[in-house]
Amino acid sequence: MFNLYEKNLKNLNIILPTPAAPVANYLPYVQAGNLISISGQIPMNKDGQIDFTGKVGLDISEKEGNMAARLCAINIIAQIKAACDGDLSRVKRIVKLGAFVNCIDNFAGQPSIVNGASDLMVAVFGEIGKHSRSAVGVNALPLNVSVEIDALIELSIK
DSSP: OOOHHHHHHHHTTOOOOOOOOOSSSSOSEEEETTEEEEEEEOOBOTTSOBOOBSOBTTTBOHHHHHHHHHHHHHHHHHHHHHHTTTOGGGEEEEEEEEEEEEBOTTOOOHHHHHHHHHHHHHHHHGGGGOOEEEEEEESOOGGGBSEEEEEEEEEOOO
8 A cells, every 4th residue: 555654755765675584583573452563673775785884983983873773764664564564554653763873982972873763754654753762872783783773663453
């Protein structure tokens, strides 16, 4: 079904990738009632390659970190679409983003990095894309990615 959110993605020149399959013993998303918990998404491109690795403030810039967070958000939306059987119009609210930024010890700009994801959620979903969030600096992430973000989404019940 083509809807406003799909139109917004198109206007942003975003083509959603095939959602990434789990690489360990977990599910890409779990539904509990009308909530969907999306497992942590990394900055993997449509070809299955990781675009941003290393520490923000050492290996990549803040601008690149922001782009990594945006790519994580694109992958979150791809997982949401899979959870909705392809119908993004079922999204009622982006409830929360939980973000982890692989950064140097004295880096305190995690919020500006995670804005790459937050801004995209609002650009795609409008008012319902505004969410609560955490933006935490960490000393390492799986596969040495620069950012990992999980999400909690409210859906309308079919």
